[in-house]
Amino acid sequence: MIYAGSLINTELLAYCPPQAECHDSAALHLEQILDLMEAGVKAGKRWCVCRRATSRYMARCASRAKS
Incomplete structure (x- = not known):
């Protein structure tokens, strides 16, 4: 998880x-x-991208690792 602490x-x-x-x-x-x-x-x-959507937060997760 890489997050913006601020x-x-x-x-x-x-x-x-x-x-x-x-x-x-x-x-x-x-x-x-x-x-x-x-x-x-x-x-x-796995990686996730979290973004703000209206008044809630949504997370879209997908496995993008390539061999």
Whole structure:
């Protein structure tokens, strides 16, 4: 999970599965974020994109890892 610590209530991280890795992107540069994403894809991990939709948050999840 790569999240914007300045925008996300960190209490929501309690809903992540225990095996999830959580990274606050606030202290990361773009290159570091891309490295985390690339490592996740190479490890066969799933990724999610969360975006605001009206008054609720939606999450669209899909496995995009390629062998």
